[in-house]
Amino acid sequence: MVHESVDEAKVVEKVEIIVRKIQLQKSQAIDAELKKEAINNIRIVKVLLLGTSNSGKSTVAKQMRILHTEGFTxxxxxxxxxxxxxxxxxxxxxxxxxxxxxxxxxxxxxxxxxxxxxxxxxxxxxxxxxxxxxxxxxxxxxxxxxxxxxxxxxxxxxxxxxxxxxxxxxxxxxxxxxxxxxxxxxxxARAATKGIYEIIFAFREFKIRLIDVGGQKTERRKWIHCFEGVAAILFIVSLSCYNQVMEEDSQINQMSDSIEMFKTMYRNRFLRSSSFIMFLNKKDIFAKKIHQIPMEQFLPKFGDKMKANPNLSGDELYAAALDFIKQMFSSVRRQDKRQIYTHVTNATDTRNIDFVFNATCDIILAKNIKSAGMN
Structure with a gap:
């Protein structure tokens, strides 16, 4: 009787060991599947391309078609x-x-x-x-x-x-x-973006989903539908728009509208985990314009800065004006420590955009891998 109880206990113990092994294997299989899913998820990187009208964001999107797809039919x-x-x-x-x-x-x-x-x-x-x-x-x-x-x-x-x-x-x-x-x-070629357009292309071992949405005020209500799972915001600013007003509202300066839009996106709770990359675009036009149309006439605070250095000209004036615009956008951070990665660009220059976009993707992918715990 005692002998049978001992044998029975050994059998139960063996069964329990087998069950634990099966459970462990299942757990490991689930972990492996989850890890595989995580890897697949980070290999598809969603980038939202934003900017006001005439910022050049759709030009950036067209450059991606040329650089990373088969171009245009x-x-x-x-x-x-x-x-x-x-x-x-x-x-x-x-x-x-x-x-x-x-x-x-x-x-x-x-x-x-x-x-x-x-x-x-x-x-x-x-x-x-x-x-x-x-x-x-x-x-x-x-x-x-x-x-x-x-x-x-x-x-x-x-x-x-x-x-x-x-x-x-x-x-x-x-x-x-x-x-x-x-x-x-x-x-x-120039035309306003209406609606939402998506470009998917391979970048190294990843796939980039670049989503271009209209920059007009009437188009902005559609943006909220694109916010889920965004790895990065690529925000395009026209440096040369400082003296221009919005097509939809002649009372609003384009640069002011761009700053306000950027502030809204940067502080949006759905984008807290997204990287923010800014292209300060149209540097070639900006470099010419600041000598023809003084920026301080439209941005009075720059005039205050110029009083301390009234004789700036050439490259020095360009550098001072560029730095001032950078500071206007970086001021939206307040106490927020999230970094804003800034590049100065000319969207019609394919080589420039290729170089800058590669650097941008390195930032996005590195952060995406780190946040997924895959490093």
């Missing part, structure tokens, strides 16, 4: 062809208004077309044959003496789009019947 190139032509109409309106503003003499035979372009928008010309009539009108307008005078002598006094100089320099090539846009043309 033939159908997309046709779309960009029409967009590039429409961009001529966009700045022709400003030139025509400039002719009137500056009191430039207009030849009788030129008056009708100048008046047409003064109130022009691209939709007016959609019934024209794109490869013939519209291109002919654009080329004719550019040959007018009054137009040449504005372009050659007064263009910097007008609020023309940033791609105007590029379009003028390349007009002879672009304004041809069999024109097909190059990568540079697509990069310089």
């Amino acid at each position: 033939e159908a997309e190139k046709i779309h960009y062809k029409y967009m590039v032509h429409s961009n001529y109409i966009d700045f022709f309106s400003q030139i025509a208004k400039g002719i009137a503003k500056f009191g430039i003499k207009v030849a009788p035979k030129e008056r009708e077309l100048v008046a047409t372009f003064e109130q022009a928008y691209y939709g007016q010309f959609m019934n024209l044959d794109q490869a013939d009539d519209l291109i002919s009108l654009i080329r004719t307008f550019l040959e007018f003496a009054c137009v040449k005078e504005v372009i050659n002598e007064r263009l910097n006094e007008l609020d023309v789009p940033d791609n105007t100089e590029y379009l003028l320099e390349n007009a002879q090539r672009i304004l041809t019947e069999h024109y097909s846009p190059t990568h540079d043309d697509i990069i310089h």
